[in-house]
Amino acid sequence: MIEKFGYGLKIPILKLLENKNADLKKIADFIYDNIFYGYTLKQWGLKPDELDFSVTSRVPVFISHDNRYFQDNYQGIPLKGYTELFNNILNNKNIDISLDTDYKSNSSSIKFNKLIYTGPIDEFFDYNYGKLPYRSLQFDFKTIKKEWFQEVAQVNYPNAKEYTRITEFKHFLNHNSDVTTVAYEYPQAYIPGKNEPYYPIQNELNNELYNKYKIEIDKLKNTYFVGRLAEYKYYNMDQIVGVALMKFEKDIAK
Ligand SMILES: Cc1cc2nc3c(=O)[nH]c(=O)nc-3n(C[C@H](O)[C@H](O)[C@H](O)COP(=O)(O)OP(=O)(O)OC[C@H]3O[C@@H](n4cnc5c(N)ncnc54)[C@H](O)[C@@H]3O)c2cc1C
Structure with missing residues (x-):
């Protein structure tokens, strides 16, 4: 090799x-x-x-002895965790939050100069050209009365079992505790209203359908579609943060 x-x-x-x-x-x-x-x-x-x-x-x-998932020079997680990071961002006086508020069910009452939409693109256009499939997951969390459950943060199960992986979060920040919490991930089809859409299923057929919606996007003014669900594109966290900042500077803030 x-x-x-x-x-x-x-x-x-x-x-x-x-x-x-x-x-x-x-x-x-x-x-x-x-x-x-x-x-x-x-x-x-x-x-x-x-x-x-x-x-x-x-x-x-x-082809390497480097067994890390990513090889980026700089890798890390926020010192006090993501919850603290987002709390600090959302404390900004210019940000109001409405939880459990579906855009579609409230769109007529939402007033805006510029709208940034991060939900599923097909839903935004009332499934005019048909439904785009997304993949969902069911997380099964278990807290176990022992210090460690597995040797590393993530163990994948390519063939055996119905779940794809078990994640033991304690490894990320080297927490000390007598118990440990793990999550089993069970992939499943996305069913609107039943579970969450997580991943676009990119292939030729679905990309073709997305392109029909993309034409509708380009006709809209002051409405911006950003993210995995709205752009029907697989992004990692670092990528989507980069895209969001770039789109804001290039299109939205101007
Ligand atoms: C299980 C799992 C593990 C992952 N692990 C990693 C990892 O290790 N490293 C990594 O880099 N990335 C990872 N990712 C990917 C990471 O989560 C995504 O890159 C990131 O969340 C994409 O951001 P986004 O803004 O595109 O979409 P999202 O984070 O999904 O944001 C979309 C937002 O739109 C909201 N929304 C959707 N529909 C509506 C609606 N109709 N009305 C109102 N609001 C709506 C949603 O509630 C959500 O808040 C993982 C993803 C999953 C699912």
Whole structure:
């Protein structure tokens, strides 16, 4: 692998599978069969080749001894946690919050000069061109009376079990406590009104449908669509924060 691709390279599994070298193909088949195939089927309800390449290539095969999930130079979480971070942002006098307030059910009474919409795009346009599928999750939290449950923060289950992963949050901030809380994640289809939409399911068919809504977006003035649900695009946290700041400076604040 190192000879062929070089140390430190990341290769999407579907690219690795195309390899002609018999030994490399054997490794690629093994990784695909034992990790990618089952995990993708569980997470997305689709086979890897039924998803957009941008989604399947998000978790590439990494030829390295570096076992971290991300390799960014600077990685961290807020010193006092995300709750404190958001509390501080939301304390700004220019921000009012209405919780449990669905945009669609209240749109006629909302007055605005500029609107930034972060909900599902198809819902905004009353499903005019049809429903866009989103993937949802059910979280099952368990508090266990022992100091640690697993050795690391996250353990993935590509094939066995119905859940995709177990996360033990204590590892992130090295909390000291006699008990520990873990979350089991069960992927499921998004059903409006029943659960939360978390992930757009990007593939050719769905992207085509999204593009029809995109044409409607471009006709609107002073309304901006930002985020995973509104742009039907897979963003990580750092990416969406970057996009939000960039859109604000470029389009919204001007
Ligand atoms: C289980 C899970 C784990 C993740 N782990 C990581 C990770 O480790 N690292 C990482 O970088 N990223 C991670 N992410 C991704 C991260 O959560 C997203 O990148 C980020 O939340 C995207 O921000 P957003 O603004 O696009 O969407 P969201 O955070 O989903 O914000 C959309 C907002 O719109 C609101 N909304 C939706 N519909 C309506 C409506 N009709 N009316 C009113 N309000 C509405 C929602 O309530 C929500 O507050 C994870 C995501 C999930 C689901």
